[in-house]
Amino acid sequence: MITFALPKGSLLEDSIALLQSLGLDFSLFLDKSNRLLQITDPTGAARALLVRAQDVSVYVEYGQAQIGIVGEDVLREKMPRVARLVDLGFGKCRLSIAVPKDSPYTSALDLPPHCRIATKSVRCAREYFQSIDLPVEIIPLYGSVELGPITGMSEAIVDLVxxxxxxxxxxxxxxxxxxxxxxxxxxxxxxxxxxxxxxxDVIDKIRYTVNEK
Amino acid sequence: MITFALPKGSLLEDSIALLQSLGLDFSLFLDKSNRLLQITDPTGAARALLVRAQDVSVYVEYGQAQIGIVGEDVLREKMPRVARLVDLGFGKCRLSIAVPKDSPYTSALDLPPHCRIATKSVRCAREYFQSIDLPVEIIPLYGSVELGPITGMSEAIVDLVxxxxxxxxxxxxxxxxxxxxxxxxxxxxxxxxxxxxxxxDVIDKIRYTVNEK
Structure with missing residues (x-):
């Protein structure tokens, strides 16, 4: 039986809708009173795990799930050893640099060398600033990255928008x-x-469904 | 003006109660409709930032907050360069190894060499298993660590209880x-x-309040 790893949070609703179009019903995960993290489709055809967005690729990498749905941002940050198959189209966002609106900086290259950048996407931020040859100090945060510039801790942030x-x-x-x-x-x-x-078979069906849209 | 970094989550209520006993009112952070992450006490005597538990020590390390409240578990995991001052007594928990109840293992040394351990506390877990000379494979997860043994991905977990x-x-x-x-x-x-x-002065008052209890 195939097991899917589905991400909690903003991608969940679209992920479940996609699998519904394949005849698989995991909508129980959308029910706020549900506490189960592992369920089987009512027809018994497949199973699904509900995990953190950052953990989807871990369950797929270790083979506890054969298929997973995850943001490209997480893949770029974690670089997991998984097969990357289909761009599903939903969950659009971008990883951006942002600064206070009264700041003098209008592009990445305007930022002063050795400035501080608060971010949850440490690897992506580091690689980007290396690619433009700008030495910066990355401050890793877990949440509310926007507090970095507000409190004066960092000149800029790298965050999903x-x-x-x-x-x-x-x-x-x-x-x-x-x-x-x-x-x-x-x-x-x-x-x-x-x-x-x-x-x-399942992957082809998903690819077909996505291309149809 | 002194700025406090307060942790979202399980330590918040007790942290705010402690500061209230010093005459500082940051109870706005307990109001679910509040979206502000930085507030000033109504008397104007101090400021507080509301941040993730894992980020408290970052704001204190960089000096954006002079004082912070954070779990010992976070300090052991992140090893931040901050002054460690008072054991506040609340927020009691423990970092433990757990296994499925039908598992044959009854202590850490029972675990088989090279077994898999799912955890959010990667550094603490690694150091512990090194200290008992047991080679294990740590699987870093962001949440719902208990799914590790349930799905068969890991023999055990290291998690806060x-x-x-x-x-x-x-x-x-x-x-x-x-x-x-x-x-x-x-x-x-x-x-x-x-x-x-x-x-x-503030630290002495807090120490006194904690010892009084």
Whole structure:
């Protein structure tokens, strides 16, 4: 039986809708009173795990799930050993540099050398600033990155932006987009190569559904 | 003006009550409709930042807050360069190893070499298993660590336990306590040494309040 790893949070609703179009019903995960993290589709055809967005690729890498849905941003940050298969189109956002709106900086190259950058995306931020040859001090944070410039701890932030509302509410403006991200279908490498449980069938159906839209 | 960094989550209520006994009112942070992450006490005597538990020590290390409240578990995991001052007594929990209740392992040394351990506390887990000379594979997770043994991804977990309810609900039992944790008062090293804004006064008052209990 195939097991899917589904991400908690902003990608969950679209992920469940996608699997519903394949005849798999995991909508119990959308029920706020549900506490189960592992459920089987009512037809008994597949199983799903509900895990943190950052953990989806771990369960797929270790083969506890054969298929997972995860943001491109997480893949770029964690670089997991998984097969990357389909761009699912939903969950659009971008990893951007933002600064206070009264700041003199209008692009990444304007930032002063050795300035401080608060971010949850440590690897992506580090790689980007290396690529433009700008030495910066990365301050790793777990949440509310926008507090970095507000408190004066950092000149800028590198953070995911979808609607831009959080930036606006905190008086920040985007000055550079590092990359755009969408949800991706990933698979356990060996299961995918060996086509265990007819994995390619499911993947083809998902690819077809996504292309139809 | 002194700035406090207060942790979101389980330590927040007790932290705010402690500061209230010093005459500082940051109870706005307990109001669910509040979206502000930085507030000033109504008397104008001090400021507080509301940040993730793992980020408290970052704001204190960089001096954006002079005083912070954070769990001993976070301090052991992140090893920040901050002054560690007072054991506040509340927020009691322990970092423990747990296994499925039908597992044959009853202590850490029973675990087979090269077994897998799922955890959010990567550094603490690694150090512990090194100290008992047991080679293990640590699987870093962000949440719902209990899914590790349930899905068969790991033999055991290292996780924070307070009431033990999550373990019980997931059919897991504790076999070893790595350490006990409580909330700690920390301070920015330089501000503490230079006694900026009469920091030692505030710290003495907190120490006195805690010892009185």
């Amino acid at each position: 979808s609607t831009g509302r959080t930036l606006k509410d905190n008086g920040l403006v985007e000055i550079e987009v590092l990359f755009e991200s969408t949800a991706r279908l990933i698979a356990h490498q060996l299961s995918y190569r060996l086509n265990k449980d007819n994995l390619s | 307070s009431t033990g309810r999550t373990l019980k609900d997931n059919g897991l039992v504790e076999i070893e306590v790595l350490f006990e944790s409580t909330a700690r008062l920390i301070a920015h090293q330089l501000s503490y040494r230079l006694n900026k804004d009469n920091l030692s």
